[in-house]
Amino acid sequence: MTQVSADDRTERETHQTSKAVSASITNHARPPTKVTSAAKSIAYVHPSFVTITAVSTGDSQPPRLRCTPQSVAAHSLYENSDPYRLVESSGVLDLSAAEYAALDDRRVRVCGSKFDAAQTYTIKLEGAERVGYQSVVIGSIRDPYIIRQIESWISRLKQKVRERAAEVFSGDRVLGEHLFNVRVYGKDGTMGPLEPVKKITSHEICLVMEVTAATQEIATTIVSLARHIALHLPIPEWNGFITGMACIYSPAYLERGPVYRFSVNHVVEPDDPYEMFPIEYTNVG
Amino acid sequence: MTKLGELARLIRSKNAGPFELTFDIMFDDKDVFQRVKNSNALSRELIADIYRVPLEDVRFFVVPAALAFKASIPRPRFQGDLLDSDVHGGQQYAPLIDIEIG
Numbered sequence: 602m603t604q605v606s607a608d609d610r611t612e613r614e615t616h617q618t619s620k621a622v623s624a625s626i627t628n629h630a631r632p633p634t635k636v637t638s639a640a641k642s643i644a645y646v647h648p649s650f651v652t653i654t655a656v657s658t659g660d661s662q663p664p665r666l667r668c669t670p671q672s673v674a675a676h677s678l679y680e681n682s683d684p685y686r687l688v689e690s691s692g693v694l695d696l697s698a699a700e701y702a703a704l705d706d707r708r709v710r711v712c713g714s715k716f717d718a719a720q721t722y723t724i725k726l727e728g729a730e731r732v733g734y735q736s737v738v739i740g741s742i743r744d745p746y747i748i749r750q751i752e753s754w755i756s757r758l759k760q761k762v763r764e765r766a767a768e769v770f771s772g773d774r775v776l777g778e779h780l781f782n783v784r785v786y787g788k789d790g791t792m793g794p795l796e797p798v799k800k801i802t803s804h805e806i807c808l809v810m811e812v813t814a815a816t817q818e819i820a821t822t823i824v825s826l827a828r829h830i831a832l833h834l835p836i837p838e839w840n841g842f843i844t845g846m847a848c849i850y851s852p853a854y855l856e857r858g859p860v861y862r863f864s865v866n867h868v869v870e871p872d873d874p875y876e877m878f879p880i881e882y883t884n885v886g
Numbered sequence: 887m888t889k890l891g892e893l894a895r896l897i898r899s900k901n902a903g904p905f906e907l908t909f910d911i912m913f914d915d916k917d918v919f920q921r922v923k924n925s926n927a928l929s930r931e932l933i934a935d936i937y938r939v940p941l942e943d944v945r946f947f948v949v950p951a952a953l954a955f956k957a958s959i960p961r962p963r964f965q966g967d968l969l970d971s972d973v974h975g976g977q978q979y980a981p982l983i984d985i986e987i988g
């Protein structure tokens with residue numbers, strides 16, 4: 602087990618996670634401590650192991666919560682990409698040699714985890730930026746002739762929207778700059794590029810057309826002309842003016858307001874762990 | 887042959903931070919977990935194949951203490967990015983349900 606300095610421990614306590622197992626490790630090498638976590642377990646922490654106990658509202662109120670080696674071990678899976686190495690501000694919690702043993706049906710003892718203290722204390726910094734304003738149109742298609750050629754239909758739609766937007770904004774690059782995206786539910790709307798099923802087997806599909814642009818007005822203008830083009834986009838199977846998409850709302854567009862995306866993913870090395878988190882103490886009374 | 891979805895207690899996908907997706911395949915029963923493990927059906931290669939990502943981008947773990955298998959891959963689009971289609975990453979596990987276990 603890696604020993605950590607008293608200073609490191611103090612720092613780590615400011616970064617306790619809600620997970621019972623990691624919360625317990627933040628306190629290891631200290632006298633037995635009781636930790637209550639969001640997972641509704643209580644961890645009794647000893648220098649070389651931790652005991653996790655299920656908490657319930659009282660023995661008289663069934664069902665009592667159980668706590669098993671499996672349920673405790675499964676905590677390391679949730680929203681972590683690596684179940685054996687949990688990266689925290691002051692080091693890595695290494696669970697590769699952790700052992701989980703049931704003391705009874707409500708208590709589990711965990712031994713063998715270790716904490717590898719980082720050389721440098723770091724703080725994760727995440728940020729988002731506004732990319733523009735978005736307007737969307739939701740529609741659906743029932744015509745099997747359109748559904749079977751939906752990919753080429755969308756390519757033609759995108760081409761025409763690009764041309765029409767350039768006309769409307771007279772080729773003004775700033776005003777006309779936009780992102781036009783079409784989601785096809787019934788095809789790959791949920792998984793996008795990860796979708797392994799290529800064949801559409803549904804008798805209808807849902808389209809969500811999105812335009813992101815510099816202002817709400819531009820986004821709405823472009824998505825409205827996209828709706829109009831989509832509505833009457835010809836296909837070779839039909840001669841004459843078709844209406845190839847069903848819209849649920851009139852007016853068809855929905856204004857989503859400003860939209861944001863991830864833009865900062867940095868690791869900061871502060872001179873002092875508290876540098877970015879100043880605390881001001883005031884005496885009251 | 888049995889489908890993985892009929893054997894597992896839970897198959898789920900989640901974000902692991904904004905840039906990664908992680909898949910958990912969890913069992914109730916040690917024998918069933920062992921059967922799936924012994925079948926060698928689940929592997930890094932299979933995950934790479936199903937999600938069409940390069941093998942070196944796939945992390946694959948067997949977690950016996952949790953009676954679970956876990957795999958993590960990069961998100962094709964960052965969480966919440968303009969083209970992202972699943973902000974919580976919660977519906978990306980579906981193709982795993984049909985994996986055949988001998």
